[in-house]
Amino acid sequence: MSEDNRLIVEPRKFKHNQSFRLESGESLDGFELIYETYGELNKEKSNAILICHALSGNHHAAGVYSKEDKKPGWWDELIGPEKAFDTNKYFIVSLNNLGGCHGSTGPGSIDNQTEKEFGANFPIVTVSDWVNSQNLLREELDIEKWLSVAGGSLGGMQALQWAIEFPDKLSKAIIIAAAPKLSTQNIAFNEVARQSIISDPDFTKGDAHPEKGLGLARMLGHITYLSEESMKNKFGRELKKEKIEYGYDVEFEIESYLRYQGANFSKSFNAHTYLLMTKALDYFDPAKKNDGNLSETLSGATCQFLVVSFKSDWRFPSERSKEIVDALINVEKKVSYLDIDSIQGHDSFLMKNDRYENAINSFLEADV
Amino acid sequence: MSEDNRLIVEPRKFKHNQSFRLESGESLDGFELIYETYGELNKEKSNAILICHALSGNHHAAGVYSKEDKKPGWWDELIGPEKAFDTNKYFIVSLNNLGGCHGSTGPGSIDNQTEKEFGANFPIVTVSDWVNSQNLLREELDIEKWLSVAGGSLGGMQALQWAIEFPDKLSKAIIIAAAPKLSTQNIAFNEVARQSIISDPDFTKGDAHPEKGLGLARMLGHITYLSEESMKNKFGRELKKEKIEYGYDVEFEIESYLRYQGANFSKSFNAHTYLLMTKALDYFDPAKKNDGNLSETLSGATCQFLVVSFKSDWRFPSERSKEIVDALINVEKKVSYLDIDSIQGHDSFLMKNDRYENAINSFLEADV
Numbered sequence: 001m002s003e004d005n006r007l008i009v010e011p012r013k014f015k016h017n018q019s020f021r022l023e024s025g026e027s028l029d030g031f032e033l034i035y036e037t038y039g040e041l042n043k044e045k046s047n048a049i050l051i052c053h054a055l056s057g058n059h060h061a062a063g064v065y066s067k068e069d070k071k072p073g074w075w076d077e078l079i080g081p082e083k084a085f086d087t088n089k090y091f092i093v094s095l096n097n098l099g100g101c102h103g104s105t106g107p108g109s110i111d112n113q114t115e116k117e118f119g120a121n122f123p124i125v126t127v128s129d130w131v132n133s134q135n136l137l138r139e140e141l142d143i144e145k146w147l148s149v150a151g152g153s154l155g156g157m158q159a160l161q162w163a164i165e166f167p168d169k170l171s172k173a174i175i176i177a178a179a180p181k182l183s184t185q186n187i188a189f190n191e192v193a194r195q196s197i198i199s200d201p202d203f204t205k206g207d208a209h210p211e212k213g214l215g216l217a218r219m220l221g222h223i224t225y226l227s228e229e230s231m232k233n234k235f236g237r238e239l240k241k242e243k244i245e246y247g248y249d250v251e252f253e254i255e256s257y258l259r260y261q262g263a264n265f266s267k268s269f270n271a272h273t274y275l276l277m278t279k280a281l282d283y284f285d286p287a288k289k290n291d292g293n294l295s296e297t298l299s300g301a302t303c304q305f306l307v308v309s310f311k312s313d314w315r316f317p318s319e320r321s322k323e324i325v326d327a328l329i330n331v332e333k334k335v336s337y338l339d340i341d342s343i344q345g346h347d348s349f350l351m352k353n354d355r356y357e358n359a360i361n362s363f364l365e366a367d368v
Numbered sequence: 369m370s371e372d373n374r375l376i377v378e379p380r381k382f383k384h385n386q387s388f389r390l391e392s393g394e395s396l397d398g399f400e401l402i403y404e405t406y407g408e409l410n411k412e413k414s415n416a417i418l419i420c421h422a423l424s425g426n427h428h429a430a431g432v433y434s435k436e437d438k439k440p441g442w443w444d445e446l447i448g449p450e451k452a453f454d455t456n457k458y459f460i461v462s463l464n465n466l467g468g469c470h471g472s473t474g475p476g477s478i479d480n481q482t483e484k485e486f487g488a489n490f491p492i493v494t495v496s497d498w499v500n501s502q503n504l505l506r507e508e509l510d511i512e513k514w515l516s517v518a519g520g521s522l523g524g525m526q527a528l529q530w531a532i533e534f535p536d537k538l539s540k541a542i543i544i545a546a547a548p549k550l551s552t553q554n555i556a557f558n559e560v561a562r563q564s565i566i567s568d569p570d571f572t573k574g575d576a577h578p579e580k581g582l583g584l585a586r587m588l589g590h591i592t593y594l595s596e597e598s599m600k601n602k603f604g605r606e607l608k609k610e611k612i613e614y615g616y617d618v619e620f621e622i623e624s625y626l627r628y629q630g631a632n633f634s635k636s637f638n639a640h641t642y643l644l645m646t647k648a649l650d651y652f653d654p655a656k657k658n659d660g661n662l663s664e665t666l667s668g669a670t671c672q673f674l675v676v677s678f679k680s681d682w683r684f685p686s687e688r689s690k691e692i693v694d695a696l697i698n699v700e701k702k703v704s705y706l707d708i709d710s711i712q713g714h715d716s717f718l719m720k721n722d723r724y725e726n727a728i729n730s731f732l733e734a735d736v
Contacts, residue, residue, distance in 0.1 A: 023614075024614035025614075026614075123614075124614040124615065181605065182605070183596060183599075183600060184596070184599040184600045184602075184603050184604060184605065184620075184622050185591060185594075185596045185599050185600075187605070187620050187622050187623070188587075188591045188599065188622050188623075188626055189591060191587070191620075191622065191623045191626055191627075192584060192587045192588050192591070192626070194616065195580075195583075195584055195587065195627070195630075196564060196584050198616065199568075199580035199581075199583075199584065200567075201569055212563075212567035213567075215563075215567075216560060216563055216564050216567065216584070219556075219559070219560045219563065220560050220588065223553060223556045223557060223560070226553075228551060228552070228553045231551075231552040231553050231556065232551060232552045232553075234552075235552050236552060237549065237550070237552065237555070237653070244651060246391075246392035246393075246394075246491075246492040246647075246651075247492065248562065248566065248643065248647070251650075252552075252555050252559075252650065254552050254555050254556050254559065255555070255556075255559045258556055258559055258560065259559075259563070262563075275616065279614075279616070282619075282620065283612060283614075285605065
């Protein structure tokens with residue numbers, strides 16, 4: 001596709017003016033969600049797909065903001081004309097979640113009660129809260145039922161939650177590189193990330209972009225998104241300079257890469273949002289209400305499921321996706337499962353891959 | 369073994385009064401090494417074993433300092449009467465490495481040039497520097513040849529380096545849970561640990577025990593020492609309190625455990641030492657001088673080798689040990705290799721395990 005065929009997109013806002021009760025028991029006076037749409041809603045309103053984002057994602061999933069814009073949305077490889085999520089056929093909705101820092105109500109928004117930024121006072125939000133707020137967006141868009149709800153990682157957990165909480169509001173759930181709940185190790189990594197933010201004195205002083213702490217959290221996160229093999233292929237043990245200098249300046253390419261990723265991220269991302277997102281991940285455990293029985297939790301689901309994992313993903317390994325698949329099979333749900341050879345680790349879900357794209361495409365095409 | 373049979377041990381010091389040139393090109397005016405010995409040196413001086421420690425280890429590998437002492441040395445499970453390293457048969461030497469913070473010359477020592485603590489000015493030390501300083505200790509103890517040099521993790525790398533650098537000074541090398549060089553991912557984790565120390569303002573101000581930064585480094589390290597399975601078995605998703613409180617206080621047991629480990633460690637360990645140890649790990653790459661050819665690097669070794677890995681170790685997975693084994697086989701060295709079923713991850717090397725203990729015992733018993 002030439003550059004001229006790129007989608008030119010524009011974000012919009014949905015404003016909910018009523019009080020919104022959260023799972024924690026706290027309430028928001030109301031909220032705004034920023035979102036984008038790609039493709040056209042058909043007359044029957046039967047071709048709408050909701051895209052849910054992961055930890056550091058946002059509403060800008062595809063396209064560019066102008067012809068000059070060089071940086072397309074985060075899932076542009078998969079969303080667009082003739083792509084896996086084909087915008088010639090589907091009407092795609094992508095939002096920034098509650099608590100986010102890209103335009104939806106979050107820690108950077110003004111709290112009407114105090115007339116100051118929420119900051120650390122923004123209430124904890126959960127996957128269930130997100131799905132509930134997304135359901136209000138669905139009503140606003142006058143869509144009776146999503147053709148599909150889709151997402152990778154934390155986004156996949158939202159798709160799973162949709163199937164549980166609003167079974168008659170989606171026909172197909174696409175759950176990619178996700179897990180039915182975090183492992184102990186996942187929580188442990190999140191905790192180190194949180195502590196690196198919370199212990200940064202700049203953060204304590206009120207800086208929502210603490211360069212060091214948020215940078216560290218991102219560096220650490222980044223290691224878990226990449227496979228050992230892809231890191232090795234990309235950086236190996238290559239030195240940044242000609243030879244070892246025996247000191248603490250950047251020496252290996254991987255150090256330089258991680259420092260850059262950390263510094264860059266901390267400029268643009270809100271530290272409170274990062275904390276909120278990691279907590280939403282830790283708390284996610286839909287089967288908890290059924291004493292850990294995921295099959296029972298999923299027994300009321302009516303949609304079709306596509307579950308996708310990647311063999312080199314060690315953040316949410318294939319076994320975690322299989323837990324979801326097994327639970328669905330146990331209660332005789334329609335589920336297709338794909339475990340894809342890809343060396344890119346958890347980040348594979350963001351990238352082009354024929355088998356992956358074809359699977360999404362066919363699953364969306366199949367009769368409801 | 370009843371408590372009364374515990375080894376009562378006492379550290380000693382070896383003082384080297386001449387200038388000691390380091391791999392980096394810098395020199396130390398001299399140095400002290402603190403060490404302990406367990407068992408008796410025989411008349412032929414043929415039963416001496418050198419134990420090398422890992423990243424956060426020290427010279428106190430076995431025994432206790434008094435009958436009241438409740439905390440034995442870090443490898444007490446394996447060193448003692450009738451244990452894997454049987455002190456009824458062998459004379460065991462364990463030291464704190466140069467750059468350490470438990471009594472050997474390191475960042476906390478006084479620099480004669482400035483009459484102040486070395487602190488950040490302590491020169492970078494490498495595995496080769498350690499082996500060279502250990503060789504001076506060998507001379508001091510009047511031991512012509514070690515029966516064995518043994519260690520786990522970074523300690524195993526020292527055993528490997530001994531076989532390369534002083535082939536006629538050891539009969540047997542025991543290399544446990546190690547690797548011939550760090551992977552990109554290993555370096556990446558070390559870099560995040562270093563950045564968390566370096567970016568702590570307390571450290572910048574000169575505190576060698578920056579609670580937050582060093583604590584974070586330790587928390588992160590700890591995750592990589594444990595397997596996913598052992599973390600799950602130990603902590604699962606158990607909550608510290610009765611129910612979720614939706615906040616940033618400790619909620620999951622694993623959070624509590626990691627925070628405790630981090631806080632505890634940062635009180636007793638020197639942050640400069642931690643930085644030095646991680647750099648020694650990153651730089652370790654004995655095959656570099658032979659353009660990456662490990663077999664060629666090992667071609668001059670004359671000792672017997674025992675290589676041990678643990679199946680759940682994801683810090684230095686079994687494949688990394690197999691690289692060492694394959695390189696040794698390539699140049700027809702005598703090598704025994706054991707890949708042990710153990711769910712404790714990298715930390716397995718510190719723990720009792722019948723197959724593991726028997727292997728060490730038999731290897732030490734076998735004819736030279």
